[in-house]
Amino acid sequence: MNDLLRVYAVCVLVLCLKMFAISCYQGFFRIRELAFTNREDAAFFRRDAHSVELVQVGRAGRAWANDLENIPLFFVVGGLCVVSGTSSIATALLFGGFTVARVVHTVTYLAQWQPWRTVAYGGGVMSLFGLGGMLAFRVM
DSSP states (O other), X not given: OOHHHHHHHXXXXXXXXXXHHHHHHHHHHHHHHTOOSSHHHHXXXXXXXXXXXXXXHHHHHHHHHXXXXXXXXXXXXXXXXXXXXXXXXXXXXXXXXXXXXXXXXXXXXXXXOTTHHHHHHHHHHHHHHHHHHHHHHHHO
């Protein structure tokens, strides 16, 4: 396995684990509060279903949705950078930058920390633009 593919694989793994952690975060609050919006889940715990999600579960859901708008782009563009042979050092730095930015974005989203959430989001977007630019330069 070449070094760039190894960095990409580690970043993909970290991002997947981060997204899994958001699901666990939601489950933790649902079970801790025994607050479920699905009737069958509430019935299993002998509770009435809630009409709205807990605040923490809702925020986590929005963080998850934001991940779904950004992380698949990284998977595709990053994979294409690996197979097309973009500059290893610059690409690895952008892979790491995107991954750190997305982890920080999730933490700051859940903690309701502005402007850090926006800064982290911007860092991730800039990393994607950098990867996209290098990829475009490489294939043109």
